[in-house]
Amino acid sequence: MNVHRMICEGENAAEVLFVCTDDQCGRRVVLGKSRPKIVVIDDGELGASHIGSMGGVFIEDVDAA
Ligand SMILES: [Zn+2]
Incomplete structure (x- = not known):
């Protein structure tokens, strides 16, 4: 599975x-x-796993579902 970093x-x-x-x-x-709460603006590559962090905010494997 692809892993994408989010910034x-x-x-x-x-x-x-x-x-x-x-x-x-x-x-x-x-x-x-x-x-x-998470609001998805653009789905991007749905098969990829998305991770990222900023300050005290972390996201991991965010799914549009
Ligand atoms: Zn991506």
Whole structure:
């Protein structure tokens, strides 16, 4: 299984934007800070496992389901 790293590309007081570093993928998700929630903006490569972290926020194997 492919493993893609995601990096923080932007944030505000409530949410953090993570993007996949794989050019062929383009997955983008928004994570809520105050409460755990994930909003998938772009699915990217669904078969890949996505991991990333920023500050106290960690994501691992985020699925669109
Ligand atoms: Zn990816």
